[in-house]
Amino acid sequence: MKVLKLTPERCTGCLRCEIACSYMQTGAYQPAKSVIRVSPFEGHTSYAPYTCTQCAEGWCMTACPVGAITINGAGAKDVVDDQCVGCKLCTIACPYGTMFYDTGTRKAFKCNLCGGDPACAHACPTAAIEYVEAATEDWIGPFAHERVEYVLAAEGAR
């Protein structure tokens, strides 16, 4: 399956992915509505995008009491809007924190790989986000670990 491969070392924090994502997902150019999120590290000197891993369990999908989360043609877990009632069970079931809830529509939403043509990967100018055939992995963990450890060590935290 093709996945979003994230290479945080290449991320410049430009937020184009968030803008493209929010437009594809909700029709608004509004990073707050993006389901890929860029976080700063080391006091805004490095950045990493973070989004749904399309995990094997699909905790959101198995938790949904009305079967409103399914697997789309791209292999992504996808919320079927007509079926979602907005109970938020998926938001507490997802252990990665990659479910979102729209207070306007009262429905959950998440990364659905744009059905197989993810806007974030197109928008990324540095190939920090690529849509490629790969096994999913913890793309940003080691990067974040190194940077946060460094900062915490400097703070003297033990």
Next chain:
Amino acid sequence: MPRRHLIIGGGTAGMNAMRTIREEEREPSEITLVSAERPYSRMVLPYYLDRSIAENHVYTATAANLAAWKVKALIGRRVTALDTQAHAATLDDGARVEYDDCLIATGSSAARAPVPGADGRAVHSFWTLEEARGVLTSVTPGAHVVMVGAGFISFTILNSILSLGAKLTVVELAPRILPRMVDTAGAELVERWLEAHGVSVRTNVKLAKIEDVKGRKRLSFSSGPAITADAVIMATGIRTNLEWLKGSGVKTNRAVVVDDHLRSSVPNVYAAGDVAEGRDLISGQPAVHAIEPTAQEHGRVAGANMAGKDVRYRGSLIINIVEVCHLDAASFGAWDDERAEAMSATKRDRNAYRKLLFTGDRLTGAIIIGRSNDIWTTNDVGMLKGLVQSGQPLGRYKEHLRRNPFDVKTAFVAARTTSTLLPETVLGRPSMAPGDTPVAV
């Protein structure tokens, strides 16, 4: 002869077991479902109550679905006795169903406070679809509704009652609201929020009786003034549907005692959901959670084992979330563990609260409260669940969280929690989409 599975109860546990049997089995089997009600999801009843969905949206299987899955559905029937020696169940119409293995998934029922008038006119429970229909007729614009009990169930329908234009008073026996979901500081924040949104809250009050006075309901308490209302909703707890198992030989404690394969004391009898007492993931002790996610996981693990797989269950994690007037409150795991090391913080201006409970350097419980339109509330809800579920050692990120209890993502990501979580599945394989349950095997 094909193996004969009997599923007793068509709620979340039963339906998940049924679908998993069809997903896992290598040879065709017979499935009989005995369910007192047509299968529906209790979780979505609040949305039926506020009329945001139609009644047909609550059902989890149509007759056509059940036929496609080759399930012999005996709807409207109850099992009255289980003969575990003869491997047969007796139904309320006298019919007898023989089985090779059986799943007890009879769930629980609403319990009412034992006071005079508790079974009177315009006094409702909100647990079954039938009860939801009753509440729907009682809650009208301008009506004064009193909710007895400030627990999870009453909070799931609080928004619905307000959106129907009713005036709401919540009364609770315990000293605080949501006593089994959040701590005192969290409850105070939610209570202030509710009062600010026009909901009256009275805690520490014991209901004494409910009377009919001039066509309205009057609720009297052991202390404080009486309340006059148009309708009363009793959300005073639930009880496990176990009575029919008397004499069956199936061992029960607070519910049916099950092992790590969801098997009861009788090897070919399984139990799942509210009626099962299984392992709690955090404490490792037997527990009755009576929550939807536990019923779902129990049902799937039981179904896989009934289909001949060997699936061991790690245990269930308590997870709860309610939204009241656009404020989310959620808790995970052992959020009330007094032996844990607790750290908490409040952002009053944003009505946000976090409490993190550590055992060593692992997060074993958490409470999170925040506004629904605060994106980080929703994302942190998931990451806190992931930290508790994975038991990821947090090392020095624990100290980071002590200083910055709202910076959950940094700790989650940098501790490489994702790499621990990715291989985790309930059934030891990728899950199937709900629409992909094999038909006509």
